[in-house]
Amino acid sequence: MGLTKKDFTLLIIVACLALFAPFILNPFPEGSAMAQFNAGYPDLMQRLVIFGIFAIGFNILFGLTGYLSFGHAAFLGVGSYAAIWMMKLLTMNVIPAIIISVLVAGLFSLLVGWISLRRSGIYFSILTLAFAQMSYALAYSVLTPITGGETGLQPKYTDPRILDGALAPGETPRANLFGLDMKSSFQVSAGDWIFTFNAGYYVAAVIMLIAFYLSIRIFRSPFGMMLRAVKSNQQRLNYTGLNAKPYTLAAFVISGMYAGLAGGLLVAMDTQVGAERMFWTASGEVVLMTILGGAGTLIGPVLGAGFIKYFENIISKINKSILEQWFAFMPDGIEDLLITLVYPFIGKGWHLTLGILFMLVVIFLPGGLVEGGQRVARLFKRKKPSDDTPDGKTTPAE
């Protein structure tokens, strides 16, 4: 497949993780005290891989070229709207919806990128932010006929859907892949464990693997080298007679297409879209994912997206009574103290936890979880002498 052995192993690992996610994310038996840590339900698993795609795409721009875009949610939103219109007008089959979402997001990012990439640094961030906020504001107000405004869009019984033909009365339109319902899932129970295999999840996971494979190829290609050159020293690149703009623009459009793909997949899974997914905090979230996992690394964004989405779901679910259960074995005074201490960070306080975590990562671990893993690995390696390079990480010259 044109990969080195190391990359191929990485791809296989990710493929296995994605394939067996229903098992891996469901390690605790149903009904046990730990069952709330299970994440093996379709909705969350779909989100894990879809935001993985979003972060992989963002990483191609930010990780390789160093251009920090604060407006990537706009491409996700545009992709979502394109996909839902495909479902309303053409067919509920997800394939055309996903293809059109990638294309439309690509075109939109070409426009935004062409303008924003005239500037770099903080100006670039502000420009992309401005474009994203503009799209959000327009989607909410003037473009209501196209975007549904505050209510958003869903496929309706009365939509034309030229290719599908009329639905039977009372039947609701469901997203499908050549007849395979995205929401259909089948459950296997082994003892107390229940594993859910969802059609939509596997469609998303396969697409995520393809996206991941493409990103590996981009990272290892001469094109990827050029992007890294842009990050390390754009001026020197210019002096050698190379124009960086086409490369950065290509990277911007590719990452915009990834975002559109993620948007299209989101629609394919839950067949609805609202403008709030274009809000700038959504753009901030993908930045958090990429940084938390490790910008500029292959696996980092996937890890970051998985980490954030997993803990967002799990921590938000924990409430006071669950905490009381956990600490019940302790003496009363200590129990109360611990609950008061922990309570602000769980449930609705998830964003506080995320913010603190994110700050800690930026301050102490600029390379994200991947760098953390490398440090731990090196700690163990140091005991036996090895002939590896002293520092496998390449730090770009600013």
Add this chain to the structure above:
Amino acid sequence: MDAIILQILNGLDKGSAYALIALGLTLIFGTLGVVNFAHGALFMIGAFCAVTLSRILTLSHTVVDETKTDFLGNPLKVDVPYIYDIFGQTTGDAIIDWAVPISILFAIPVMVAIGFIMERGLIKHFYKRPHADQILVTFGLAIVLQEIIKYFYGANPIPTPAPDAFRGSFDFGAMLGFDPNTIIYPYWRLVYFAFSALIIGAVFAFLQFTTFGMVVRAGMADRETVGLLGINIDKRFTIMFGIAAAVAGLAGVMYAPINSPNYHMGMDFLVLSFVVVVVGGMGSLSGAVLAGFLLGILESFASMAIVLETLPGINQIIIYLVAIIILLTRPRGLMGRKGVMEE
């Protein structure tokens, strides 16, 4: 004509808030070279200083009032603020009524302290890191600060009224010779504008006419040389950070009656203030102020009915649109200096 004057007035209060926040952002950027995404959070904390003080002032204890009875004939229990015990009822009422202006005195030390802690504790370590890292860490800090406020004050906006004396509206039209009631404008917004003009003037005067300000300006131009002259420029820059935090905080305190404070108001203003700073020109103080008022007024013009009929939705996007046009035609912003943030 009267419509135009009205829109200019309407733009002034928002413009004042933009200008004050953008001024603080530029102060921090010009002195420390740090892009502070947590500045909106400082604005929000300022507004919550007003909330906190009015809560402290109305802190009450329950007494049994023998003269009144409830419908069962029992003596009525009433809440009496502690402040009545200290100053008596009339003065106490007046103090509670004037809680927002009094919060200014309360907010200055609080904000300066927060600024010091932020600079010494966190931002100091980020001078040498790339701008992207500074943006990210302050972005994280902003999330943390606003979640802390949300934890203590809840997610709903908290109404914080202005003093009674400023609660009405002022008939501008009558004064200028138009028909009465064509141009009316709330007193408090007028106060806000005057207040922000005062603050902006004070900051400029401080930088222009004091020795301290002169050293700071020299440091903004060439930090190393000032350091070589034996001046502890870092200490002065830390103080400037505290001042910038106080400016944002005061903008927030006085904004509380205009818009009930909620925990995400900072973020809403921050995005726009960044656009303002960029339009004004990174590192230019007068540019930030000018752009703040300009964009505030433009925004209110764009929400006029006539404009909306021809260009629907323009009021939502005008600021961003202007920012894009300015950045593409005048890359340094309106009054940007050469050599500042031009990588």
